[in-house]
Amino acid sequence: MSFSQDLAPILDVVKRIDPSFGSVDPEQIASHAEDAHRYASGTAKDRFLLSAMRLLALSGNGHTCLIPNDAIHVLPLRFVTVGTSVFLTKASTPVAEFAPCKLVAVNGVPVKRIERAAECLLAGTSQRKRVIGPLLFAWPAALVHLGCASSGDKTQYQFETGDGHTAKANVSISDAVPASEFYPSNEHGQVDPVWSPNGFVAIHDYADDGLALTLPSFFDPDERAFPEAIDRAATWVRSRRDGVLVIDVRGNTGGDFLATMPLIDAITESARTNGCAVLVDKFTFSAAIVFVAILRYRLKRKLLIIGEDMGDGLRFFAEGGLIELPASGASIRYSTALHDWENGLADQTTPPEIARQIVAAGKLEVNRTWVTTPFDATPKDVLYRQLINDLA
Incomplete structure (x- = not known):
């Protein structure tokens, strides 16, 4: 299957619609767009999605991103960043006996090293990257891309339990499940992925x-x-x-x-x-x-x-909307308006009703x-x- 029809709206967002790309070097955009085009012509969906993530992350704007959750499979493990550490909070394999516990390494590679390698795939502040990044620890294709590929069918995780002990567990890649079962598209950070607000106040x-x-x-x-x-x-x-x-x-x-x-x-x-x-x-x-x-x-x-x-x-770009990509099943979120609540500034992209409220x-x-x-x-x-x- 070709993913070229998915690439078209992505390039439209990057080159025309989304103002957050206005300060990005055009040559850098062209280089990453070429990579995405190459993978779009192939059949490796996950590799295409990773290249698209990197392209959209160039804006540095957290609201603008590719959301792969509905298009990929992950190991049945839920990771959430608490403070600056990644925790396993839920699992549907025997690994569940360790939850909750702190993640130390994947396939022998320390968590911090994986996070550094993943930075180019994730847009926004360091805190936003900590929100959306834990998905990568359960996504086999992402682990390969980040330099910590599994040996055979098993992915090895090293944990630190609540009493300070170290534990290791192997999870079979064949156990992978739809990512949306463990990672909601609108990540809320709760232990249980199916959490939803119980009322507004x-x-x-x-x-x-x-x-x-x-x-x-x-x-x-x-x-x-x-x-x-x-x-x-x-x-x-x-x-x-x-x-x-x-x-x-x-x-x-x-x-x-x-x-x-x-x-x-x-x-x-x-x-x-x-x-x-x-x-x-x-x-x-x-x-x-x-x-x-x-x-x-x-x-x-x-x-x-x-x-x-x-x-x-x-200071960020927001508004915009969501585009579903027909071939892969992923979606992209794009931005159309400047919000500058640090300096109290608006521009021609800022909706009037918001511009009237903006303060420094x-x-x-x-x-x-x-x-x-x-x-x-x-x-x-x-x-x-x-x-x-x-x-x-």
């Missing part, structure tokens, strides 16, 4: 001490439930002006930040006295980052950012580093209570 009331809001997603395809949830959260926030406020947007991959403005207004009014803490992580993306940026701009030092760097910086938030530096691991079973209610007590 969870309210945790600690009486006079404070209030915590969990905001797992800003994406509502029906555009009805989300505004209602935001209004309800805003009402709660306005009713509790004397307590500490904690907002949790870890794992929130975005959606419609404009619909969150009533809550942003309520937080701004209520947090001016006691301040506000917001929890973020590398799985905080897009509209959730904008949500934090506006709060930082409005509250200044009254906003305490706790966690780790988010999945993007404050500066650098969103984390005030307190805090990352949990799969070994930490502390319930959210207990965590929020601890934070509120610390901040009171």
Whole structure:
């Protein structure tokens, strides 16, 4: 099968549609496009997809990428980056007995060396690469491409268990399953790949001490439930002006930040006295980052950012859409509009409704580093209570 029909929309994105390629050397684009064309003419689907990943990663823009999840098979292992380490969180083979555990090496090659080799395939910040990169550790074709090919039918993994011991396990390549079973296209970083948000807002009331809001997603395809949830959260926030406020947007991959403005207004009014803490992580993306940026701009030092760097910086290209590739079954996400929340700038590509809201938030530096691991079973209610007590 030829994948030339898949290459056409990819080249259209790179050369015409997506403004994030505007600063890329044309000769570099031409060189990688030639590689992709060569593999598109062959029958090795995975090799073509890897070449397309590298081409699209040239933009350096995390929103612009090839998403191979629906087109490839992987070993039945789910890897997720926690902090800067890769963890096995779930498996459908005997390897499951080790989960959760830290990944040390694949086929004798250390994880860090594989990550360095994979950087050219992954676009965006180092944090975004840590979000989408773990898929490569379970993708046999990618392991070959990255210089750690398996010996025969077995792929050997070396792990470090929770008690500090080392374990090795072999997984048969013939056990491979569709990647989407273990790696959702919209990676959320949860232990279980089938996790989905349970509602848009969870309210945790600690009486006079404070209030915590969990905001797992800003994406509502029906555009009805989300505004209602935001209004309800805003009402709660306005009713509790004397307590500490904690907002949790870890794992929130975005959606419609404009619909969150009533809550942003309520937080701004209520947090001016006691301040506000917001929890973020590398799985905080897009509209959730904008949500934090506006709060930082409005509250200044009254906003305490706790966690780790988010999945993007404050200057990125977004909007755009998704194109399904008919021959391979993969898809590409492209961008059409500039968002510059660091400097407060817009250009002709920025939608007017977004340009009207853009502010110069500066650098969103984390005030307190805090990352949990799969070994930490502390319930959210207990965590929020601890934070509120610390901040009171």
